Amino acid sequence: MQYQESSLDFISRLMELEGIAYHFSHEADKHTLVLTDAATQHQPFSGYEVIPYHQTPSGGSTDEEGISQWALEDSVTPGIYSLDDYDFRKPNAWLFQAQQNPASPKPGSIDVYDWPGRFVDKGHGEFYARIRQERWQVEHQQIQATATAAGIAPGHTFTLTNAPFFSDNGEYLVTAAGYHFEENRYASGEGETIHRTDFTVIPSAVVYRPAQTTAWPRTYGPQTAKVVGPKGESIWTDKYGRVKVKFHWDRLAKGDDTSSCWVRVSSAWAGQGYGGVQIPRVGDEVVVDFINGDPDRPIITGRVYNDASMPPWALPAAATQMGFMSRSKGGSVDNANALRFEDKAGAEQVWIQAERNMDTSVKNDETHSVGGARSHYVKKNELHRVEANQTQAVKGGTEILTGKGKLDAAVEQYVIASGTKLRLVSGESAIELNANGKINLIGKEFNFFVEGDGYITTGGKLHLNTSGTKPGTTAPGSGHKGDIDAAVQAYFSPDQAKKSAGVGVAGGSGKAAPAQNNSAATTGTDKTSEYNYSLQDMVDKQKNLKAKPQKWTRRGFVNASEDDIKKYANPDNYNTGTDKYQFLDLSSSSGVSETDMASFLKGKGVLEGQEKTYLDAAKKYNVSEVYLASHSALETGNGASELAKGVEVNGVKVYNMYGIGALDGNAVKTGSNYAYKMGWTSPEKAIDGGAKWISEKYINNADYAQNNLYKMRWNPASPGTHQYATDVNWAVAQTSNMKKMFDNFPGANLSYDIPKFK
Secondary structure, eight states, X not given: OOOSSOHHHHHHHHHHHHTOEEEEEEOSSOEEEXXXXXXXXXXXXXXXXXXXXXXXXXXXXXXXXXXXXXXXXXXXXXXXXXXXXXXXXXXXXXXXXXXXXXXXXXXXXXXXEESSOSOSSHHHHHHHHHHHHHHXXXXXXXXXXXXXXXXXXXXXXXXXXXXXXXXXXXXXXEEEEEEEEEOOTTOOSSOOOEEEEEEEEEETTSOOOOOOOSOOOOOOSOEEEEEEOSTTOSOOOOTTOOBEEEETTOSSOOSSTTSSOOBEEOOSOBOSSOBOOOOOOTTOEEEEEEGGGOTTSEEEEEEEOBTTBOOSSOTTTTTTEEEEEOOOTTOOTTOOOEEEEEOSTXXXXXXXXXXXXXXXXXXXXXXXXOSSOXXXXXXXXXXXXXXXXXXXXXXXXXXXXXXXXXXOOOSSOOOOOOSSEEEEEETTEEEEEETTSOEEEEOSOOOOOOSSOOOXXXXXXOOOOSXXXXXXXXOGGGGOHHHHHHHHHHTTSHHHHHXXXXXXXXXXXXXXXXXXXXXXXXXXXXXXXXXXXXXXXXXXXXXXXXSOOEEEETTEEEEOOHHHHHHHHOGGGGOSGGGGGGGBOOSXXXXXXXXXXXHHHTTSGGGTTOHHHXXXXXXXXXXXXXXXXXXXXXXXXXXTSHHHHOEEETTEEEOOSSOTTOOGGGHHHHHHHHHHHHTOOSHHHHHHHHHHHHIIIIITOTTTOOOSHHHHHHOTTSTTSSOSOSBTTHHHHTHHHHHHHHTTOTXXXXXXXXXXXX
């Protein structure tokens, strides 16, 4: 970066760093700047290829041009030059470089060490060390001379003859020259001008390297800058979390992703796969400092608010509030995930908002303690799953109201106990079990029917009355449908719903995340989804993608043609027989038994014996176990691929059973790196984690709802975006395994969702 320096200084310091010298070649009609970095690039000045030595007492003019003074100058130079630097992309790399000076009287005894060395790879470091060592060779032995020859010019060579010492004869390179001209004012007639040239030379075999005399600019304290990116992007970063910035003083920057290099961002916590991530967004104002004061090495150390970007809570009114509030990409001020602490005495509060979904994972025990009341409001469905036992203890009463039906079922014994009275009511009918042993059955009519024998046994008399009074009991009317419905609706009044959802609390939007649709498919039913564009529109979007659709051939994957894309994207071409399974709804378990799953997986490498893992994952994430197993079999070559058998990454063996993150260009490397990132360190974790990923990202994703293979591959709701694979045959290729599985279960749930284009 050119920073607070002239263009000459900017160019000079860079050339000095790289060991590039320059001189001018002057001619009658032009002047040429010549750059050199090798001894062979220097040529003699025309007409002065050979210059003789002619000693004069004063070093002045003689009748013949030549050199009048020649003095050897020796300098003591360091014996070794070493330098080092650091590259965050290779934090453990040994970049240290050292170069000995063979001209030093005691090589290695005098060491010059530079940090930073202004390099990030060993090749550059080795080059810079050699350049500095070659500069010392220039300084080690130079000759100071005086001449009357006008053709002595920096950057040019000449051959010296008639030297004071025979060994001095040879070719030399002029490295510097000073010219002195004096008019002979006392001479009569056409007296000549007196001229003298004082110059410095080195043997031409020595590579001339310029000294690093131009100072590098330094910054003095931090600055602020604006985060920038390409047009239309609100977040622009790379895999290191770096961003681009535009400095306020930079009048030439366009304010886009070309405005600067990638700039690292300091974090409050950064470790190996753990820590904090808060990527500055386009438009944010950030505080930028510079490592070692070098303008070429900026680093973001903080962020600040300004009048265009104000804090999320009004200040100073909300000065007691602290926390974090994000912003949904492309959203408004109402779209945010948030965590806020209110520290105002008497009003302390922790407020959490999830703009859409909220997932909490507890790997061991969890405890909740509420000192007051607790309100729980769910706008759609709720599911509780407990694999072991569940106990609820309530000191007071318990009331459960349902607006529709209620089912309680137990595989084994079901006990309902009451200390005083157990009462079962439905409209005008009631059954009462009293603690004193008295049982009352009340109703308008009754009917007992048993297929076998029936017995009524009493310890006393059995009374049968055709007329009589109703026994003393509570009236059954409290079980009327209208009364129950009114009680239920009272809990869902607008005020009660707002209170339960937290609406009206300062800073909260109160929006509830939409629930995923996990309803079971209907056996053997077809559904048609219509799209307001043509099949050709779909094909056009696919063929213009940056990541081109692929087709498998004997030569491997190649770019698919337009006809290939249209062939596989057209639902009518693959809508019968086995191919129809690409439209099968996969958003629920398919009811496959563990025995039959084991039969399917038998002989399939590392997949064999994993039947329970697939079934558990299917139930946990609402994905068809048939799809999970057939997907794995396809992606892993029936459990025989490298990713399925395990690949070592950073000393840890990881597995990938679904090809997630495995790009066609280098599937093993990219797929194993993704598995390492996700912690899939066993086949079981890879099966379970991949099932979760498929459910959340595609099949049960609230935004995309890609619940069948066709939608996952082509995404007809938004073609060209969020597509699982690039292979045009990907969806159809998996249907064979799926059909083989479903053939064993003729009563399994089969529901098809078939697209229809305009």
